[in-house]
């Protein structure tokens with residue numbers, strides 16, 4: 001098996017509405033992939049197909065398995081967080097850990113206890129007694145104690161404050177991720193995760209509009225801060241987007257015209273969120 005995930009011409013229709021359009025992606029082991037798109041772009045729809053929660057047309061293989069037809073086989077090897085706040089309110093932490101140990105073959109109870117010992121969560125706490133952030137910590141402690149090959153996170157930090165969000169991603173990167181694992185994350189807070197990503201996939205109206213690793217991205221696009229003197233000339237090279245900061249124009253270009261344009265101002269690497277905004281606008285133009 002060469003890819004952890006392989007999608008070829010994947011389509012998904014809800015009645016006459018086409019939510020996924022000819023999606024082609026391959027993801028290999030050891031990647032942290034950001035699946036990024038505006039509201040209603042098709043991120044959750046794609047992840048549901050990846051997790052075997054919904055059917056799709058085309059060829060989709062996760063760990064070499066057809067997720068919809070062989071979901072129970074797949075679930076032994078992967079885990080996911082759909083929304084951190086969703087855990088049964090009435091259950092005690094100790095009961096939740098026992099339940100997970102009994103139902104998941106790759107769960108380590110000792111490991112979960114070790115993660116939880118670094119938090120304020122106690123074994124006899126009920127989920128309803130935990131704050132949203134503590135519930136997220138509990139969920140993550142469980143997920144990080146499952147020896148999974150693929151972790152799928154759909155908006156994992158929704159509703160959490162910035163300290164918890166930062167801690168969540170730090171824990172994920174330092175205590176969980178290694179080259180044997182693969183993570184797919186969707187979030188609208190792109191700027192908070194871009195430093196941990198190895199690859200980005202942009203999706204818009206069910207179509208993949210960009211699929212690149214972060215190094216490729218740096219080489220494919222660049223921003224130039226252009227002063228008034230060079231403004232007209234820089235503009236003639238047709239920037240993808242432009243914004244004004246402290247009286248200077250920051251223009252985004254793709255690398256085809258790099259040699260000429262980098263003489264016109266200070267070059268910088270665009271953030272993933274700036275690139276996302278630019279490519280979404282470009283696609284709509």
Ligand SMILES: Nc1ncnc2c1ncn2[C@@H]1O[C@H](COP(=O)(O)OP(=O)(O)OP(=O)(O)O)[C@@H](O)[C@H]1O
Pocket residue numbers: 014017019037038039040041042043044045046
């Ligand atoms: N069960 C369904 N029945 C009909 N349409 C659906 C269904 N599920 C999703 N859709 C539609 O498919 C499109 C993609 O939805 P999806 O939830 O995948 O978007 P998303 O990228 O996850 O958005 P968000 O960032 O807002 O969560 C939307 O137009 C949505 O209305």
